[in-house]
Amino acid sequence: MNRIVAKVTSIVLLFSLGLTLLFSGWGTAVVHAAGLTVTGSGGGNEAAFVEWSPVSNASGYKVYVKAASAADSQYQQLHNELIRKYGSYWRADAIGLAAGSYVMKVEAVLSGGGTASAVTGTLAAAPYDRSGFAFAAQSPYGTGSGAYTDNGTLKSGAQVLYVTSQNAQTVTLPVVVSSSGTVQTGVGLGGILSLRQKGYDTTPLAIRLIGKVTAADLSGQLNSGGYLEVKGKSNYTAMNLTIEGIGTDTYAYGWGLLLRYAGNVEVRNLGLMLFPDDGISMDTGNANVWVHNNDIFYGSAGSDADQAKGDGSTDLKKGSTYITISYNHYFDSGKAALVGLSESAEFFVTFHHNWFDHSDSRHPRIRVASVHVYNNFYDGVSKYGVGVTTGASAFVEGNVFRNARYPMLSSLQGTDAQGEGTFSGENGGMIKAFNNSVVGAASLIYANSGAGTAPANATSSDAYLASSRSEAVPGSYKALVGGTAYNNFDTLVDTGVSAAAVDNVSAVEQKVTAGAGRQGGGDFSWSFNNAVDDTSYAINAPLMAAIRSYTSGLVSVGGNANPGGPSPTPAATPVPTVTPVPTATPVPTATPVPTATPVPTTTPAPTAAPTSTPAPGAAVHNFTASGTSSSFFTIQGNLSTSKGTVIYNGLTLTQCLKIESATRIQFTAAQASTLTLVFNSEGTKIKVDGTSYPITNGIATVSLAAGAHTITKDSTANLYYLVVE
Known part of the structure; x- marks a missing residue:
């Protein structure tokens, strides 16, 4: 079967709406507004995208998404890394959308002052097909959605990590590494996953790969076999992990994935090229793994005659069970999928809507x-x-x-x-x-x-x-x-x-050829010659040449203007996520921990000079100076001076409020505000209005709507300082 892959795609942010559609259209309408031209837009599976022509006097871009029926005040700003520059155009993808109708807005920040913006038409986000044994009622975790809920939005408190060819070895993430809550910073993608292998940190984590990431880019992060290891501590450890590509052009190039002892893992929207031996190997003790909507090409040749195209594309064995492999596009794979090696007990797997294209x-x-x-x-x-x-x-x-x-x-x-x-x-x-x-x-x-x-x-x-x-x-x-x-x-x-x-x-061929593989069909197109390729199992030399010569059209990552995530070049910090709110409530823009925010350190770190101060009119509470007395906050809980010293904003903080079950802080914000909470290294999460938010490097930052708010315990933590501004 031949298919010329369209250039358009989709994938992106985090928001929710309950409106169910079955499939999505890819819009190409051109929209002009004050010098900014939207050249393409569309919806995909739990995603939408927009493309636009460069504005000559723009210093950068911001991009927003909202439900089509929502007021403009409900636009949410996309993370900066989701904005990328290509040769003649820019593109942004919004990921983690519940099924429904959306609108995206592009805003150019002009170098001479002011802005220019344009809005797309209505974009339809369709749900992914969550079927098969990874979602069966009797499976250990009940889902294979990884860091996402089964409606497509990120789980509460989820972390997001952006990985590119430039930062794959240096990106960092704090990881809980002991039962007492000790936090250690993982360095590099492999280093982060190695720390999570200890099994103490099961915080939902979405690892978002951008562009072509090669084995060389991951030097020191792969094992000796050329695999990125995703491992739990023992059989079926809950990982709550999604590894996903952004847009149409993300590749794991020259390396593969090895899953072992992992529970609740999702792998989606990747192109796998020239992998070693196996592309995705689910080897030993995995459960509730969902591998879907990937494009799988040739692997590197192995030593055996039947491994000229690589060995297994998606193999699973040794007690891996409740697995769903769906909507993948296998390009002339030699051996698509081994299921079982030396097992003695029954296990369960589903294959559905895959395109075995001349494999x-x-x-x-x-x-x-x-x-x-x-x-x-x-x-x-x-x-x-x-x-x-x-x-x-x-x-x-x-x-x-x-x-x-x-x-x-x-x-x-x-x-x-x-x-x-x-x-x-x-x-x-x-x-x-x-x-x-x-x-x-x-x-x-x-x-x-x-x-x-x-x-x-x-x-x-x-x-x-x-x-x-x-x-x-x-x-x-x-x-x-x-x-x-x-x-x-x-x-x-x-x-x-x-x-x-x-x-x-009767509907299978059309549905599979339209929906299998990456969002929008990916950026790699290939036409097989049925007269030859139907019966040949030799390597297709032109296809292999095209794979070996593939180059990315990605020029840069980041919109370069007051990002809704980390810095324009992906920062070495995780991106806090936005928790979806009901459409009736105005949604403030998400503010992840900016690079200018001082990170608290515990003794014996030297005192740091202030790097920022609260804005005038901000409500500030210092537990060292004021205990639980405040004219703005109502504070219930126990104080402690034995939890160590934190240095923040030039202040030496020695007394904290212990975040325990009985702890409660209440206050009312007169307008939309940002809440910043400063802890020592012990805590990992805090609840605000019943929703969990991550504590990253001792900081939790939460965007608030106007109104009453309450802070309560999620994990055990020690709070030294807070500000609402």
Whole structure:
């Protein structure tokens, strides 16, 4: 199947609205306003984007997003890193949008003073399809959404880390590394993940990659095999982690991902090129992992003859369970997906809406597991589609097999027992097939029907052909070698997929080719020649050349004007996130910890000179000077002088308010304000009006609407100073 990929895409910020749509359009309307021209805009999965032409006298840009029905006062400013410059245009992506309708605004800050702005039309953000075993009721964590809620918005208190080719080795993040709350600063992407491996910090974390990030950019951050390690402390450690690409052009180039002992991890919107061995390896003790909407290209050649295109594109094994692999676009992969290696116990995996675009084999290749394979497009598959061995059970429904040589195989029986044998020498497994479209297969033998390419064979077959989705396969049908019967998992456990969620097979090809892969189809386009590539499993030399020569069109990151996140070049600090608020309440602009904000230090650090002072009229409370007495704040709680010394703003702070269950601070802001809270290193989160906010390097910064507010405990912490301004 050929596809020319459109240049437009989507992905971005954090906001919420409850309005459900099924798919999104990509707008291209040109909007002019006072010298600023919006040249393209559109919506995507839980995202929207805007592109505009440079303004000649602009010193920088800010970009905002709001619900289409909301007042202008509810615009939220995007983080600075989400604004990027390309050769002839600028682009910004808003990520983490609940399904609904949105409007984006671009504002140019003019060098001579003043601004110019333009607003897009209505942009539709569609929901991601959260289906499959990663979301099944019986799974350990109940979700594979990582740092996000299941409605697409960032979880309360989530951290956001922006990673580019320039800062991949230097970006920093404070990480809790002990049961007592000790915080250590991780340096570099690999260093941060290594500290989180200790298992004490499960704060939701969205790692947002921007542009082409190469193995060289990650020097010192990868393991000896060339993998970025995402590890928990032990089996199924809750990671609450999303690794995602921004826009259409993010690449993990020359490196792969290794997930081990990880629970609740999401990997999305990446292009994986020239990975070592495996692209995404889910190796040992993972649960609730969701790998979706990625473009997966050739890996680096391995030592074996069948590894010329790399080894596994998305492999999982050794106790990894409740996994969903969906909406990925596999470009001529040699071995798309191994499921199981040496397991002895049943585990659960779902493959749905993937585009196996002229890939060769293992779609997937299954041992022991119970795997639901539905609504995938097998597009010119040169070897085989689904293969089962060693007692595996696969429910294969609603897929399209176009010129897939052998759509389904079971080891040592049926098609695999004919001629040279193409699959495996292991014991067989069982496949239940229902409502698939099969065109151009060389061989398909059903156990109980003549609907395949050969007469039915109850003893030696490729699959059992069910007459209904809910039909149980009789125990009399067994694997020829090994004697395993189909375990009927699909009728006995929650697969995370209802009958209504399975698309009619007639709609699968169109839906998959339109929706699989990165937002908007990514920036890499390729046309296969079906006449040649349907049957060839050799490397496509022109495709490999295009992959090797790929260069990024990204010029710079950041809007260069009073950012809504860190500095124009991605800073080495995490970005505090905005908690969505009801659309009826005005949304103040999010103010992450700016680089000018002094970071408190504990003794014996030297006294720091003031780097900023509260604005006139600000309400300030110093617990060292005033205890709990204040004319602005009502303070309930216990003071302590034994928690160490904090130096902040030139002040030496020796007394704190202990943030405990009984602690409460109440106040009323006359207008929209910013609350800054200063702690020592012990705390990780604080609640304001019942919502958790992260404490980063001893600082918590919260944007407030006018009105009454209350500060209470989330984690144990020690508060030395606060200001509302």
